[in-house]
Amino acid sequence: MTESIIGRNLLAGPENDPAGDAGHGEHPPRVGFFTDTSVCIGCKACEVACKEWNAIPEDGIELSGMSYDNTQGLGASSWRHVAFIEQSKPVGHAHADVDHSDVDVLALAAQGSGTPPEEAAVTPTTPPEAGSEERGELRWLMSSDVCKHCTHAACLDVCPTGSLFRTEFGTVVVQEDICNGCGYCVPACPYGVIEQRPDDGRAFKCTMCYDRLGAGQEPACAKACPTESIQFGPLDELRERAEARVAQLHEAGVGDARLYGHDPEDGVGGDGAFFLLLDEPEVYGLPPDPVVTTRDLPDMWRHAGAAALTLLGGLAAVFAAHGRNDALKWRIRR
Amino acid sequence: MSDGAQGDGHGAGRNEADGNPAEARQAGSISDVTKEGQQGIRPSREALVGAQDLTGGERPGGNGAGADAGKRHGKGRHRRGRARGRKGEQTMVPEAEFTSYYGRPVLNQPAWQPLNIAGYFFLGGLAGAGSVLAAGAELSGRPVMARALKVTSTVSVAGSAAALIHDLGRPGRFANMLRVFKPTSPMSVGSWLLAAYAPASFVATLCDAGGKLPRIGRTATVGAALLGPAVASYTAVLAADTAVPGWHEGYRELPFVFVGSAATAASGMALAASPLAENGPARSAAVAGTALENAAMKAMERRLGLVAEVYREGRGGRWMRAAEALSLAGAAGAAVLGGRSRAAAGLSGLALVAASACTRLGVFHAGLESSKDPKYTVVPQRRRLQERERSQGGQRLSGTPER
Numbered sequence: 001m002t003e004s005i006i007g008r009n010l011l012a013g014p015e016n017d018p019a020g021d022a023g024h025g026e027h028p029p030r031v032g033f034f035t036d037t038s039v040c041i042g043c044k045a046c047e048v049a050c051k052e053w054n055a056i057p058e059d060g061i062e063l064s065g066m067s068y069d070n071t072q073g074l075g076a077s078s079w080r081h082v083a084f085i086e087q088s089k090p091v092g093h094a095h096a097d098v099d100h101s102d103v104d105v106l107a108l109a110a111q112g113s114g115t116p117p118e119e120a121a122v123t124p125t126t127p128p129e130a131g132s133e134e135r136g137e138l139r140w141l142m143s144s145d146v147c148k149h150c151t152h153a154a155c156l157d158v159c160p161t162g163s164l165f166r167t168e169f170g171t172v173v174v175q176e177d178i179c180n181g182c183g184y185c186v187p188a189c190p191y192g193v194i195e196q197r198p199d200d201g202r203a204f205k206c207t208m209c210y211d212r213l214g215a216g217q218e219p220a221c222a223k224a225c226p227t228e229s230i231q232f233g234p235l236d237e238l239r240e241r242a243e244a245r246v247a248q249l250h251e252a253g254v255g256d257a258r259l260y261g262h263d264p265e266d267g268v269g270g271d272g273a274f275f276l277l278l279d280e281p282e283v284y285g286l287p288p289d290p291v292v293t294t295r296d297l298p299d300m301w302r303h304a305g306a307a308a309l310t311l312l313g314g315l316a317a318v319f320a321a322h323g324r325n326d327a328l329k330w331r332i333r334r
Numbered sequence: 335m336s337d338g339a340q341g342d343g344h345g346a347g348r349n350e351a352d353g354n355p356a357e358a359r360q361a362g363s364i365s366d367v368t369k370e371g372q373q374g375i376r377p378s379r380e381a382l383v384g385a386q387d388l389t390g391g392e393r394p395g396g397n398g399a400g401a402d403a404g405k406r407h408g409k410g411r412h413r414r415g416r417a418r419g420r421k422g423e424q425t426m427v428p429e430a431e432f433t434s435y436y437g438r439p440v441l442n443q444p445a446w447q448p449l450n451i452a453g454y455f456f457l458g459g460l461a462g463a464g465s466v467l468a469a470g471a472e473l474s475g476r477p478v479m480a481r482a483l484k485v486t487s488t489v490s491v492a493g494s495a496a497a498l499i500h501d502l503g504r505p506g507r508f509a510n511m512l513r514v515f516k517p518t519s520p521m522s523v524g525s526w527l528l529a530a531y532a533p534a535s536f537v538a539t540l541c542d543a544g545g546k547l548p549r550i551g552r553t554a555t556v557g558a559a560l561l562g563p564a565v566a567s568y569t570a571v572l573a574a575d576t577a578v579p580g581w582h583e584g585y586r587e588l589p590f591v592f593v594g595s596a597a598t599a600a601s602g603m604a605l606a607a608s609p610l611a612e613n614g615p616a617r618s619a620a621v622a623g624t625a626l627e628n629a630a631m632k633a634m635e636r637r638l639g640l641v642a643e644v645y646r647e648g649r650g651g652r653w654m655r656a657a658e659a660l661s662l663a664g665a666a667g668a669a670v671l672g673g674r675s676r677a678a679a680g681l682s683g684l685a686l687v688a689a690s691a692c693t694r695l696g697v698f699h700a701g702l703e704s705s706k707d708p709k710y711t712v713v714p715q716r717r718r719l720q721e722r723e724r725s726q727g728g729q730r731l732s733g734t735p736e737r
Contacts, residue, residue, distance in 0.1 A: 160514075178507075282435070285435030310626070318470070
């Protein structure tokens with residue numbers, strides 16, 4: 001039975017129709033998010049829209065000291081999380097080809113705005129100093145993280161109550177009236193998305209606004225995003241759009257641009273919510289090579305079975321070696 | 335969607351957040367700016383640029399994005415992860431360099447309470463292996479040992495289920511565990527296993543204690559003995575079927591650690607509860623269980639590589655060392671003195687039971703630690719990517735499309 005499951009890639013590997021394989025006969029196309037972080041401006045409108053629409057309770061208002069990120073991560077009451085990363089590194093596409101490292105901005109400001117162009121220290125056309133390696137530029141990476149709605153969702157696989165389920169849209173949703181708060185989904189998620197709410201006990205995560213999808217609306221975060229950094233749509237279409245966007249950025253000299261979670265061949269069979277990143281995934285707090293834990297489950301059960309047989313056989317052997325109790329034998333003989 | 339029981343959670347219990355990351359965040363214990371300055375900062379864990387050369391220079395120079403980007407970034411981009419290792423201790427794995435998002439964990443930590451979940455593992459093992467010993471004792475004419483182990487197994491499995499229910503966020507909804515049967519969920523399989531095993535163990539105990547219905551009692555005893563090993567081993571799958579590196583990466587050995595530990599606990603209980611005339615098999619089982627547990631643990635540490643640190647250091651390491659010492663002392667005591675002195679057998683038995691509890695606590699804490707530190711998530715995954723990249727002939731990292 002496990003072979004047929006593995007053969008059909010129901011536990012891991014490329015999977016074309018997660019909703020269909022979950023038992024939805026006629027179903028709409030699989031939808032998802034494509035989050036293009038190259039145009040994210042860190043406004044957090046997605047976080048706010050998500051909280052508002054889904055009536056998520058407040059979960060702590062404090063200053064983290066992590067750039068502008070005071071949300072700090074995804075959790076039971078943060079279904080969108082905007083990460084802020086400050087790097088002293090030129091941003092490829094915003095690269096001005098000038099070196100500002102020796103410019104005293106305050107002195108320039110004191111000079112007023114009447115500097116004739118020939119006296120200006122720097123103009124946009126000044127070529128970079130030959131051989132200069134040190135650049136004074138800063139780039140600020142922002143990325144709105146969200147539940148990945150994995151093709152092979154570990155949270156769903158390990159849920160013992162069936163509270164987590166695959167919707168007709170191919171997304172993964174918790175049924176809050178069934179969840180008994182066992183918390184198994186929390187360590188199962190390779191991305192650190194789902195979490196139990198302390199004062200409630202049950203597990204919560206992004207539903208991709210299941211209620212809005214049902215009414216033909218796009219999710220609140222995508223609706224609120226002012227730069228279309230968060231794009232919502234049929235997954236196939238988003239993947240094409242993302243490939244085109246990466247090609248465009250590479251052409252523009254942003255060699256750092258790469259897609260994350262788009263590949264149906266990856267460890268989770270591809271994400272329903274995938275990203276265009278400008279640095280390695282771990283810089284954004286994402287795992288570089290996530291694998292759905294249940295990929296190895298058949299092997300785990302085999303090892304557990306072998307261990308159980310070892311226990312049974314080992315103890316049987318012990319009793320066989322010791323034989324019947326002498327005292328009893330003696331009693332029987334008498 | 336979310337029901338009315340929300341809001342006003344903030345501010346409650348600001349100082350008692352231990353274990354639950356959401357509570358910890360609520361309590362502001364994760365890096366916070368206060369009047370007294372910044373708290374909880376980890377200076378070695380800034381979000382660093384780029385992710386090249388994450389594994390301490392093992393990467394062959396000049397291939398792919400890494401070398402190229404390395405040139406772009408210049409030097410000094412990567413700093414060491416947390417300085418590690420007590421003085422004089424040699425770690426097998428070189429210190430790993432890696433990047434992370436402000437040192438925040440990649441994974442969310444389970445809100446499981448150590449005593450509940452480690453207790454659930456321990457009691458399940460004690461019950462499961464105990465039922466096997468009980469059946470063996472009954473069939474080989476050791477009635478005192480058989481009865482004692484039937485009682486402890488029944489009490490243990492009840493305790494195990496109680497610990498599991500107590501740990502639920504909504505204990506009143508425990509019955510939902512039996513709403514479906516899901517082979518992909520070890521917790522579902524375990525719930526059904528317990529639902530079959532616990533009554534068998536209970537009936538076996540009842541028939542033995544009451545001296546009635548011997549045939550039903552015998553059937554229940556044998557049934558419990560057949561289900562017992564599954565009860566003892568499935569909890570290893572339950573732990574391993576997660577993204578927690580300290581559990582998942584050891585999924586091949588963890589079941590053997592768990593059944594070894596279960597045999598240790600049950601034989602310890604048998605030694606403590608049976609007369610000298612009957613405890614021969616228990617002494618052998620104690621030695622065998624201890625040997626299996628410790629050998630499997632060593633094999634698991636070898637496989638885990640970098641992640642094995644969590645079983646050697648910190649809270650996990652302390653419990654594991656205690657488990658090793660107690661189990662070796664208990665097994666030695668059982669083997670040498672257990673056949674001669676009732677007191678020595680009892681003491682050895684208690685040491686073995688304690689050893690098993692320590693193992694479960696150690697495994698629990700080690701796993702928790704491995705999920706808290708992004709190092710254990712990022713570095714092994716990076717290595718995996720590099721190996722794949724190397725085997726594919728120096729292509730770019732798989733996260734980086736070639737187009």
